[in-house]
Amino acid sequence: MPIKVPIVDDSAKITDEEGGRSEINGRRCSIPRPTNPMVSPLLTDLYQFSMAYAYWKAGKHLDYGVFDLFFRKNPFGGEYTVFAGLDECIRFIAHFKFSEEEILFLQSVMPSCEGAFFDYLRELDCSDVKVNAISEGSVVFPKVPLLTVEGPVAAVQLLETPFVNLVNYASLVTTNASRHRIVAGKSKILLEFGLRRAQGPDGGISASKYCHIGGFDATSNVAAGRLFGIPLRGTHSHAFVSSYMNPDEILNKTLQSSDGSFTCHDFVRLGHDWLSKIQKISSLNGIFGETNQSEFAAFTSYALAFPKNFLALVDTYDVMRSGVPNFCAVALALNDLGYKATGIRLDSGDLAYLSIESRKFFQAIEKELGISSFGKMMITASNDLNEDTLDALKKQGHEVDCFGIGTHLVTCYGQPALGCVFKLVEINNKPRMKLSEDVSKVSIPCRKQCYRLYGIEGYPLLDIMTMKDEPAPKVGERILCRHPFIESKRAHVVPQRVKKLMDCYWHGNSEQLRKELPSLKETRDVCNEQLDQMRPDHMRKLNPTPYKVSVSASLYDFIHFLWLNEAPVGELR
Numbered sequence: 313m314p315i316k317v318p319i320v321d322d323s324a325k326i327t328d329e330e331g332g333r334s335e336i337n338g339r340r341c342s343i344p345r346p347t348n349p350m351v352s353p354l355l356t357d358l359y360q361f362s363m364a365y366a367y368w369k370a371g372k373h374l375d376y377g378v379f380d381l382f383f384r385k386n387p388f389g390g391e392y393t394v395f396a397g398l399d400e401c402i403r404f405i406a407h408f409k410f411s412e413e414e415i416l417f418l419q420s421v422m423p424s425c426e427g428a429f430f431d432y433l434r435e436l437d438c439s440d441v442k443v444n445a446i447s448e449g450s451v452v453f454p455k456v457p458l459l460t461v462e463g464p465v466a467a468v469q470l471l472e473t474p475f476v477n478l479v480n481y482a483s484l485v486t487t488n489a490s491r492h493r494i495v496a497g498k499s500k501i502l503l504e505f506g507l508r509r510a511q512g513p514d515g516g517i518s519a520s521k522y523c524h525i526g527g528f529d530a531t532s533n534v535a536a537g538r539l540f541g542i543p544l545r546g547t548h549s550h551a552f553v554s555s556y557m558n559p560d561e562i563l564n565k566t567l568q569s570s571d572g573s574f575t576c577h578d579f580v581r582l583g584h585d586w587l588s589k590i591q592k593i594s595s596l597n598g599i600f601g602e603t604n605q606s607e608f609a610a611f612t613s614y615a616l617a618f619p620k621n622f623l624a625l626v627d628t629y630d631v632m633r634s635g636v637p638n639f640c641a642v643a644l645a646l647n648d649l650g651y652k653a654t655g656i657r658l659d660s661g662d663l664a665y666l667s668i669e670s671r672k673f674f675q676a677i678e679k680e681l682g683i684s685s686f687g688k689m690m691i692t693a694s695n696d697l698n699e700d701t702l703d704a705l706k707k708q709g710h711e712v713d714c715f716g717i718g719t720h721l722v723t724c725y726g727q728p729a730l731g732c733v734f735k736l737v738e739i740n741n742k743p744r745m746k747l748s749e750d751v752s753k754v755s756i757p758c759r760k761q762c763y764r765l766y767g768i769e770g771y772p773l774l775d776i777m778t779m780k781d782e783p784a785p786k787v788g789e790r791i792l793c794r795h796p797f798i799e800s801k802r803a804h805v806v807p808q809r810v811k812k813l814m815d816c817y818w819h820g821n822s823e824q825l826r827k828e829l830p831s832l833k834e835t836r837d838v839c840n841e842q843l844d845q846m847r848p849d850h851m852r853k854l855n856p857t858p859y860k861v862s863v864s865a866s867l868y869d870f871i872h873f874l875w876l877n878e879a880p881v882g883e884l885r
């Protein structure tokens with residue numbers, strides 16, 4: 313039965329008493345705490361503290377470092393990714409502060425480090441850190457920085473692991489959800505049912521949040537409904553159906569009509585009468601005989617509890633010989649009392665075939681009994697669904713209105729990690745570059761500006777990274793866009809629209825210099841709009857066209873100059 317709750321502003325839910333907003337360094341912080349209280353400065357790899365100590369020992373900890381967070385390859389064999397997790401990263405740095413217990417613990421695990429290092433950590437916060445980022449929910453591509461984090465090198469180094477952790481799964485599962493949405497089509501309702509199969513409680517909560525951003529309409533996860541204001545929806549399980557033995561178990565059989573004008577004193581009997589009547593409908597003749605009476609009892613009992621939202625799981629015994637006729641009998645009894653049943657859920661068997669047969673059954677009842685819109689009864693399907701089964705169902709033709717998807721969606725069965733990385737690109741204004749035999753692993757140096765250039769048809773043509781001080785590409789002005797590493801790959805582009813991709817989301821203590829964090833709904837809208845804007849061939853499932861990511865001519869020259877400078881020349885003998 314669908315339970316609708318109003319969408320609430322997620323930030324409004326988190327109150328001071330619940331550990332939401334707080335004072336930090338005597339300053340009131342307007343940014344809520346991370347959703348998961350486990351997200352604290354210790355949620356990092358030991359080597360970040362080892363490096364921080366070595367920087368500190370060398371007097372280098374305040375050197376100014378610039379790091380890019382990016383990924384190298386789109387997931388799920390696709391050619392796009394949806395960026396998510398920014399909101400949680402900003403919440404994390406807004407409240408970045410070690411407690412005395414955390415300092416003592418660190419001291420115990422790093423006994424060889426001088427005491428003054430821990431005094432430095434005691435004072436440390438992110439008031440000297442700056443974060444530029446692409447807006448959450450955006451469609452993004454390999455190599456383009458999702459976030460650029462700059463500030464004292466030791467402080468920013470400590471952020472690597474939590475930032476990568478907060479972005480990786482968030483972006484992966486949002487992308488997965490968006491792919492399910494694209495295959496299902498906009499007209500279908502998508503429900504996230506993954507909590508029981510998610511990787512632990514945080515996996516479950518994160519999945520619900522990010523699947524909603526990626527295009528799912530609602531979740532079964534009640535905690536996520538409360539935390540984020542995501543609409544909650546749910547049906548019932550096989551256990552409820554099989555817990556009934558027969559209709560005599562139903563003791564209170566009364567049900568008031570929807571307008572309160574009369575009371576039916578034996579709703580079980582009314583349902584039975586309808587069951588006998590529909591058995592005689594000529595166009596249904598032969599489809600079913602005796603239905604399972606324990607299932608009939610369960611449905612009747614559920615309808616008595618939820619007469620306004622009656623939805624039944626019809627596959628416990630036999631969908632067409634029992635579940636659907638039992639459902640219809642109870643739905644018709646409700647109709648007599650002025651209630652409109654919601655529909656059925658199918659959770660096994662051939663979902664295309666069963667949805668079509670169920671629809672025919674509903675339509676036959678509508679036609680024979682003249683009950684308007686009975687044929688439009690909502691059909692929900694679940695059971696190990698994924699992108700491929702949604703695609704197969706679409707190709708076969710089906711009558712499902714709503715899909716409930718769990719395991720494959722939230723575990724990201726198709727690909728378990730995105731592989732985001734956090735690389736140093738500049739130190740004290742000097743560009744740095746990580747070299748690799750594998751050209752896809754070479755990082756792009758310098759603090760950069762990133763733009764999306766749009767063509768005549770309104771689609772994004774490519775993303776371009778420029779040096780920080782280069783003028784921005786201009787509408788109508790031809791610009792040379794180069795593949796960062798392959799000399800022969802280049803194109804002239806005359807953009808019809810230029811979009812600057814990054815904004816400042818954290819500027820130390822300055823509230824004025826940073827962009828407000830959007831609400832969950834705004835982020836969901838960004839995602840939806842950006843997915844709609846993409847050229848369909850980049851988004852298709854089979855052999856999608858790669859989207860081009862390029863650099864300006866100046867940045868290209870600089871990368872290659874630096875590369876030659878940094879790479880040792882081999883000597884052959």
Ligand SMILES: Nc1ncnc2c1ncn2[C@@H]1O[C@H](COP(=O)(O)OP(=O)(O)OP(=O)(O)O)[C@@H](O)[C@H]1O
Binds near residue numbers: 661664696701704
């Ligand atoms: N028409 C269809 N085309 C392609 N795949 C389908 C179709 N109908 C169902 N599926 C998928 O086929 C798989 C069937 O799985 P399985 O054999 O475990 O289910 P079942 O036997 O129907 O159910 P259960 O074991 O729960 O009774 C599921 O992943 C389901 O999503």
Ligand SMILES: O=P(O)(O)OC[C@H]1O[C@H](OP(=O)(O)OP(=O)(O)O)[C@H](O)[C@@H]1O
Binds near residue numbers: 508509694720
């Ligand atoms: O299949 P998923 O995409 O994960 O969707 C969630 C599943 O969880 C529920 O049952 P559960 O799987 O717990 O039991 P069942 O397999 O016996 O139906 C539900 O009936 C779905 O089948």
Ligand SMILES: O=C(O)c1cccnc1
Binds near residue numbers: 694
């Ligand atoms: O409400 C449902 O139908 C539901 C919820 C979680 C998992 N499977 C089904």
Ligand SMILES: [Mg+2]
Binds near residue numbers: 695696
């Ligand atoms: Mg199952």
